[in-house]
Amino acid sequence: MERSDKIEVKRSEVYRYLGFGHNLPDETTVSLVEDSIRELERVVSPRFFSRSFPLKHLKDGRLDFTCFQVESLDLSKNLKDCERVILFAATLGAGPDLLARRYGRLEMSRAVVLQAASAAMIEAWCDRKNEELKEEALRQGEFLRPRFSPGYGDFSLEYQKILTKVLETGKTVGVTLTDSLLMVPSKSVTAVIGAGRKDDQDEKEDQNEKEDCGGCGKADCPYRKG
Numbered sequence: 503m504e505r506s507d508k509i510e511v512k513r514s515e516v517y518r519y520l521g522f523g524h525n526l527p528d529e530t531t532v533s534l535v536e537d538s539i540r541e542l543e544r545v546v547s548p549r550f551f552s553r554s555f556p557l558k559h560l561k562d563g564r565l566d567f568t569c570f571q572v573e574s575l576d577l578s579k580n581l582k583d584c585e586r587v588i589l590f591a592a593t594l595g596a597g598p599d600l601l602a603r604r605y606g607r608l609e610m611s612r613a614v615v616l617q618a619a620s621a622a623m624i625e626a627w628c629d630r631k632n633e634e635l636k637e638e639a640l641r642q643g644e645f646l647r648p649r650f651s652p653g654y655g656d657f658s659l660e661y662q663k664i665l666t667k668v669l670e671t672g673k674t675v676g677v678t679l680t681d682s683l684l685m686v687p688s689k690s691v692t693a694v695i696g697a698g699r700k701d702d703q704d705e706k707e708d709q710n711e712k713e714d715c716g717g718c719g720k721a722d723c724p725y726r727k728g
Contacts, residue, residue, distance in 0.1 A: 509548065509626050511539055511619065519618035534612060538619045545597030546623065550631045551674035552590035557581065557696070567694075570664050576655030577694065580647055584696030588635060588646075591671045592628050593690035594620060624689045635695065645701035649693040657694075659683050665692040 516535050517527050527535070558566040563575035567587055581587065598620035605613035628649065636646050652661045662683050669692065671677040677690045685692075 507548070508543065509546070509623050509630065511622050511626050515622035515625065516615075516619050519621050520615065531615070534615050535619060538612065538615045539623075541601060542594075542598055542616065542620055542623060545595075545601055546620075547595035547597060548593070548627050549595065549675040550590065550592045550627070551669055551671070552588050552631075552635065553669060554586055554588050554697075557584055557587045569668050572657070572661060574655070574657040577650055577657045580650050581694075581696035583700040584647060584698035585644075586697045588695040588697060589665060589669055589692070590631070590635075590649075590695065591666070591669045591675050591677055591690065591692045592624065592631060593675050593677050593685075593687055594624050594627065595676065595689075596687045598623075598689045599687050620689045624691055628691050628693070632695070639697050644697045644699055647696035647698070649695045651691060651693040662692060665694075 513532075513535060516539075517531075520527070520531070520535075555568040557568075559578065559581075560566055560571070563573060563578040565572045565574070565578055565581060567589070598616065602613050602616045602620070605616060632646070632649060639646050650657060652665065653659045660683070662679060662685070666672075666677065666679045666685075669675075671679075671690075671692070675690070676687075678686050680686060
């Protein structure tokens with residue numbers, strides 16, 4: 503990966519995925535995390551694709567994305583006052599999966615750290631592309647809501663099928679979906695982002711809540727923030 507394409511990974515996120523919470527890891531873990539990130543940087547091939555559609559708010563938490571309809575009270579709340587949606591797919595490519603599989607046979611502790619580091623890396627990649635979309639939206643006088651992926655709250659994972667089809671992820675980013683709704687490569691993300699012309703204080707507070715996992719109903723998630 504070229505230096506200009508380098509994805510800045512927050513070490514605190516890697517440690518969180520490893521289960522350290524607010525505790526500091528030992529020196530051996532710190533060293534292993536740094537080695538793993540360097541290895542990942544050599545094998546990732548990040549890709550991103552998005553499409554924008556007009557949005558209509560229907561009754562009872564139903565949403566019309568033009569290309570398909572969604573029923574989700576949580577997503578409806580997230581998209582309040584939005585006039586369009588941006589659907590996107592992002593991936594790190596097959597490299598992280600191949601690396602983790604190899605170490606899974608040779609050194610399990612490193613394989614575990616690689617999984618955590620690559621999870622933090624795909625989030626960082628999504629954050630970077632989100633920021634680019636945010637800047638583009640601001641030029642058009644719009645404000646973006648936090649991204650919302652299938653599986654968050656009551657936004658069913660089944661919508662993964664439709665998102666990958668609409669975004670043609672097999673062609674655009676090289677991501678396919680298994681029968682059990684797992685993405686291949688595994689370090690891939692699809693999501694919905696709302697765009698609207700209103701940006702009041704309540705929405706900012708909602709965004710802060712979402713970034714702390716407050717927008718997702720999975721209270722027992724081991725990776726939950728806060």
